[in-house]
Amino acid sequence: MKTREFDGIRLDRVREFVWEIPKEGEMRVPARVLASESLLEQIGDDLTLTQLKNSTQLPGITRHAICMPDGHQGYGFPVGGVGALDAEDGCISPGAVGYDINCLSGESEVLLSHGRRRQIRNLWADFEDERAVVTSDDGPVDADIRLFTQTKDEVVYEVETETGDVVEATADHPFATPDGMTELRELNEGDTVSLHPFEGLPDAEPPEFVLLDESDFEDEDPQLVQALVDRDLLPLKSTDEAVNRLLKLVAFHTGDGTFSGNQSWFYGDPEDLEAIRDDIEALGFTPSRIYERDREHEIDGHSFERTEYSVRSTAKSFRQLLVRLGAPAGTKVDSEFTAPTYLDRLADWQKALYLSAFFGAEMSAPDAMTGKNFYCPSVSHNRLAVRRDAGEQFMRDLMRHLGDLGVRVNALEEVERTETTAGETVRFRFGLKNDSDNLIRFFTRIGYRYNREKRERAMLATQYLKRKERVIDERARIAEDARALADGGMATADIKQRFDVNDRFIERSIYEGRSGRPRPPADFPNFAEFREMAEVRADLTVDVEIDSIRERGCKTVYDIGVTHDAHNFVANGFVVSNCGVRMMKTNLSYDDLQGREEELVESLFANVPSGLGGGGVVESGVDTVDRILEEGVQWAVDEGWAVEADMEHCEDEGFRPEGDASAVSQKAKDRGKNQIGSLGSGNHFLEVQRVTDVFRDDVGDAYGLEEDQIVVLIHCGSRGLGHQTCNDYLRRIEKRHGDLLDRLPDKELAAAPAGSELADEYYRAMCAAINFAWVNRQLIMHRTRQVFERVFDRDWRDMEMDLLYDVAHNIAKRETHAVDGEDRDLFVHRKGATRAFPAGHPEVPVAYRDVGQPIIIPGSMGAGSYVLRGGEASMDLTFGSTAHGAGRTMSRTQAKQEFWGETVQDELRDQQHVYVKAQSGATVAEEAPGVYKDVDEVVRVSDALGIGDKVARTYPVCNVKG
């Protein structure tokens, strides 16, 4: 294999024009460079390859980071870079205890899927295969872990809550509070934080054994067996992910399910049935929608109505799977079922899945019998007397498993026998011991599943009991101290002075002794009152006060970042000025223009604002800026700066609906309000060009391009507003997630990895800035029409000055792409790269759908520009992208030494008939033709790879620069 190396970065040649930097070290994916050997030589000459390599470390990056043939060094991501980041990826919230990402001491427990917990420091080996529980508005959900970091010698603080929960974290660790995420350093004793009381059981790998294989289904139809094999459910091993879902489904069905023919029915509240649906679906079966029907019941002669909700699966194979795993097949009371024997061989947390789902259906909810003490949550179970032994066995199985998990139970009772139509039935019952420790252990480690109401109640009960125990502990300590002081001879009156409890308590402690622990004080709320005060959020978190914050010295700290679709990952450093390029056609020919170049260039320069402090076509107030940010080109149509056809020929029809003016800072708007419709300076320009070649006639026809035709190219972005927005968010992200950024190789990559709200807000701000950029180019184009009207004394419509296309080349966009045969929702970041969708893609405007999306590649002054169309290979190779221009090869400072602006200007005019007008000679020198890569070579590579096919070439006539 052919390889090249630049400053220690090796590239392997995959095939012609395709080079790959293999994945190594911290890289998450390989990187690719699309270039000829001569272009690669230039690309390897500066930091482009290092920056490209760095970008592969961004969480969520998919397949490859890609450098286009015109790539060059930028800041953070290279210019000419394409990175597709999973849109469901975010480095956020392993919110088990309302934690966000970030710096917890190694002992901190992280709640993983299926009720498992593990110390964060033990996640390093397999974190990428793990799923952590994230708190979200829809309740706790599982999310992939995508990031794990470890930092030595950080100062940690121990935070203890009023309920005795303890966590160690660094000062910048954010905690969920009622006012949003707040760093620990800003929290004080007495402040409120959110806590997710459910802890789960220690994570452990179950012993591997086969639960079911084809021999268990010998009497079944081979098609049924095949259906299970196809879903990877046969053979079924104890270590399969599917087992964890099946345990819950089997258990819940044993409680609140029935079979009817091939159908498996589950009954519950709608939102709990949703959770059941999700699990059925995850196994590869199609659950029904949730059915609702009103049923009439009659009890003791009173009839009443109640709404019954249910969900079912009609798959025979699903039913047989549940039955083989222990769900009773016939009438439950008349069945010999016991708890499945395989439970004994599973890991503790798996047993808990079975138990908690059964309890979700069958165990009573936590409730207080007297004010402050709880009933024993209990399970009742009926069997026909002839099935009595099996029934008893089933109950004893459950009790035994609970005992193994550290939860104590009362003795099994045979409560009653009744005569029914089916025969004599026996009713068994057992309850959990109701001391606080035992109940807390049950609620926080096992609890109830598929039953939201009971889970919420269990969380409240947990918090209540923890609080109560802490108060009692405190009183026990006081009692002991009081007794010790009395023994030491202190007068009772003095002892009473010392403690903040009622006198009677001290007297009893000293004189009467007390059997067992003290009771909580009279003013301690009972559970009913507590339930009024406390609230469990949808994500099963509750508010608690911080009792103390203590420094605990230096420790190694750990972070994980998790993915969740509520927290979209948006990389900031990628996408700065939203700059892009548009081309306007005319029906003028080069002949019509010759002799008028000087007049045209002067007139354009005078009328199109450019340079620093040059103002804008529209100078207005912030209210106008707000409208532009939210309405895009529609605003220009309403204000007479655009026609409907302009919208139709713009990418996204010149409007990003996500644009939100309130996400853009006042500072950014202040900068933007005087720059609406302005070119700026640097490499941005307006150029009147003539078409010199049309390479593909059919596409040329569709685009309305022919040789010798005059066109206008406009290249600029969202100006100061876009840059201010970018830096505002860069700094906010840094302040909020600075330590995470420290671990990325370049601060400017400055992804918004964490902070769901911030990433989301940034995306809305960026979309607003894109709306602004489209309007900016639209105003310049419309002003150009007016200039042409004056110079040629004709109406612009007569000159058919219509927009060909406007496409951004500095932009992040949410798109769907096939990756390894699977459709993935991705944020495709094109930094100095252009979208290049092929013919037939639904996002290509109708007018061009048969031939592919137009791509405009601005070149340098002397080399001309190109129009391409999206190539067939672009979706496979580059997430539908190609190059964006020529790309610099020489620094501006060097260019100014090599070239003299006025000389360049004169030579262009005299030798090439290109008329340049710029704010300064230095600008001309900096942008001289020699400082750019050979655009012909860039386009040749794009065309050969089939990512962007060349359609036409244009050559400058007049060029206006800032």
Add this chain to the structure above:
Amino acid sequence: MPFELTDHTADVGVAATGDGLGDVFAAVADGLAAAMCDDVPPGGDRFDLTVTAESREALLFDYLDELIYERDVRGVLPVDNEATVYEADGEWTVEASARGVPLSDVVARDVKAVTYSEMRLERTDGGWAAYVVFDV
């Protein structure tokens, strides 16, 4: 001159030195002005600005970002920068001033933004050195 414009393919780098932190901040700011304009005429009124941030580097970034903002909003080129930097209670502050030359009086190019790319701010034997890349 305590600053120098350096080669950077697409953008402009400013390398600056100074005896104190304030000096090196002001020198980078003068480098920013030089990146926009080759010949600065006399005239223009001085204006003050105060910026605070959580670290030295962040302060340098925010200070330069603020100068670019002031440039666009006031319509002046900030030159002859002066700056004093101090720390109090873990927060860094720069109190600075600049002469604002009206943009209508100069031929100037746009520098779009300050970046963190390759940024360095470090103590040297003789004082402080900084390197900042600006997006042009």
